[in-house]
Amino acid sequence: MKKNYSNFFRKLIAALFYLFVFALPWQTKFIWFPADSNFKEISLYASQLILILVLVLFFIYKIKNKEFVERIPEIWYFLAGLELFVFFSFFFAPDKALAFYRYALFLIVLGLFYLLREGTGFKNYEESLINKTKVIYSFLFSIFLQALLGVYQFLSQSTFACKYLGLATHDPQNLGVAVIETSTGRWLRAYGGLDHPNILGGVLAIALILAAYFLAKKKMLNSRREIWESIFLFVFYFSALFALLFTFSRAAWLSFAIGLIILLITLIKEKDRWILGRYLALVFFSIVLGFIALFPYQELLQTRIMVNSRLEEKSISERQEYLLQAETVLKTNWLFGVGVGNYTVALKDQEVIKRPAWDYQPVHNSLILLWAETGCFSLIFFLGFLICLIKKDRREIFSWAIFGVVIILMLFDHWLISLPFGVVFLFLVLGLI
Numbered sequence: 001m002k003k004n005y006s007n008f009f010r011k012l013i014a015a016l017f018y019l020f021v022f023a024l025p026w027q028t029k030f031i032w033f034p035a036d037s038n039f040k041e042i043s044l045y046a047s048q049l050i051l052i053l054v055l056v057l058f059f060i061y062k063i064k065n066k067e068f069v070e071r072i073p074e075i076w077y078f079l080a081g082l083e084l085f086v087f088f089s090f091f092f093a094p095d096k097a098l099a100f101y102r103y104a105l106f107l108i109v110l111g112l113f114y115l116l117r118e119g120t121g122f123k124n125y126e127e128s129l130i131n132k133t134k135v136i137y138s139f140l141f142s143i144f145l146q147a148l149l150g151v152y153q154f155l156s157q158s159t160f161a162c163k164y165l166g167l168a169t170h171d172p173q174n175l176g177v178a179v180i181e182t183s184t185g186r187w188l189r190a191y192g193g194l195d196h197p198n199i200l201g202g203v204l205a206i207a208l209i210l211a212a213y214f215l216a217k218k219k220m221l222n223s224r225r226e227i228w229e230s231i232f233l234f235v236f237y238f239s240a241l242f243a244l245l246f247t248f249s250r251a252a253w254l255s256f257a258i259g260l261i262i263l264l265i266t267l268i269k270e271k272d273r274w275i276l277g278r279y280l281a282l283v284f285f286s287i288v289l290g291f292i293a294l295f296p297y298q299e300l301l302q303t304r305i306m307v308n309s310r311l312e313e314k315s316i317s318e319r320q321e322y323l324l325q326a327e328t329v330l331k332t333n334w335l336f337g338v339g340v341g342n343y344t345v346a347l348k349d350q351e352v353i354k355r356p357a358w359d360y361q362p363v364h365n366s367l368i369l370l371w372a373e374t375g376c377f378s379l380i381f382f383l384g385f386l387i388c389l390i391k392k393d394r395r396e397i398f399s400w401a402i403f404g405v406v407i408i409l410m411l412f413d414h415w416l417i418s419l420p421f422g423v424v425f426l427f428l429v430l431g432l433i
Contacts, residue, residue: 027166081381093339102341116431147243150190154246201252255408263401366410
């Protein structure tokens with residue numbers, strides 16, 4: 001009876017966790033405290049509720065089965081140091097409610113990382129609590145729907161709202177909407193169900209690397225299930241590839257390209273000619289189909305790459321301005337930061353003449369943003385955590401490629417630190433490698 005109860009508990013935790021992974025990209029949320037920008041908003045996401053429930057059940061299961069290990073891995077010392085200075089930054093935050101919300105979210109993602117570390121390994125000859133392959137497929141299936149939505153948005157140049165799925169309308173004629181401006185007009189970039197095309201692009205880049213690896217490693221199809229998995233992966237990969245192209249996110253394109261190169265090097269070192277051959281074929285067809293997809297939109301591609309339009313020049317100048325703003329913030333707050341989640345609040349507070357709320361943006365570099373918000377010691381512990389993570393023995397074959405994608409995204413954008421979705425997604429991905 002006790003064993004049956006334990007098995008039910010394990011299955012419940014696993015099922016809820018797969019549901020959380022599927023729900024994560026969808027921005028369904030209850031707004032507790034509205035704000036004039038997403039960076040200052042305090043909301044409770046549906047995916048967060050599921051994750052909290054999973055973590056509660058998981059820790060109850062661990063306590064009842066007394067599965068806590070005595071030896072603490074080195075990686076947790078770095079995370080403990082990071083947590084300490086994130087907490088300490090709370091006392092320097094001008095908006096204490098926002099800082100408390102973001103600190104609580106950080107504790108939740110630490111729980112998520114712990115669950116992935118402890119729940120995906122084998123213990124006492126038992127099957128792992130969480131199946132990493134099922135986690136990845138749950139993620140890919142959810143992103144597949146996001147990719148289809150993104151392709152539809154770009155090709156139709158229209159969006160629709162749905163509060164239950166967290167979808168908002170984006171009119172390319174409105175200011176503030178991410179578009180490409182050419183002689184033919186303003187072209188809407190693919191958003192999917194996320195807050196910005198750069199976010200969709202980054203998520204798709206990681207999903208595509210995972211799908212590419214899974215496609216390449218499949219050798220023999222011995223069951224109907226494996227056949228359907230292969231069909232899904234093929235359909236997903238090329239749908240997501242088109243969606244990635246239609247985001248016109250330069251950082252996402254760059255990170256995906258680097259991820260493919262790193263994965264190629266990794267597979268060469270594995271010395272499996274069959275997998276390497278399939279992978280090279282996949283990359284070849286990706287280039288060909290990418291060329292075909294973007295050929296009708298040569299002007300948009302040229303504008304985005306050559307940075308020869310008003311909006312593109314404005315985008316580059318704004319990124320440079322954000323770096324200068326970060327330098328100003330760090331001059332007086334380099335040690336302990338301005339408070340977790342409080343970067344844009346601090347920017348506004350330090351100016352005498354206030355600008356519109358949308359004009360206050362985080363610096364487009366996640367590492368600098370982490371430093372500015374929580375101090376130099378947080379940054380040091382976070383970098384130590386990343387180094388320790390990638391050095392671990394039980395790394396997946398795709399780990400270096402995913403790690404490369406994450407680093408590029410962090411160097412060229414802020415959403416992995418500045419937005420609740422980004423923080424949760426970051427630690428989900430890091431937990432998988």
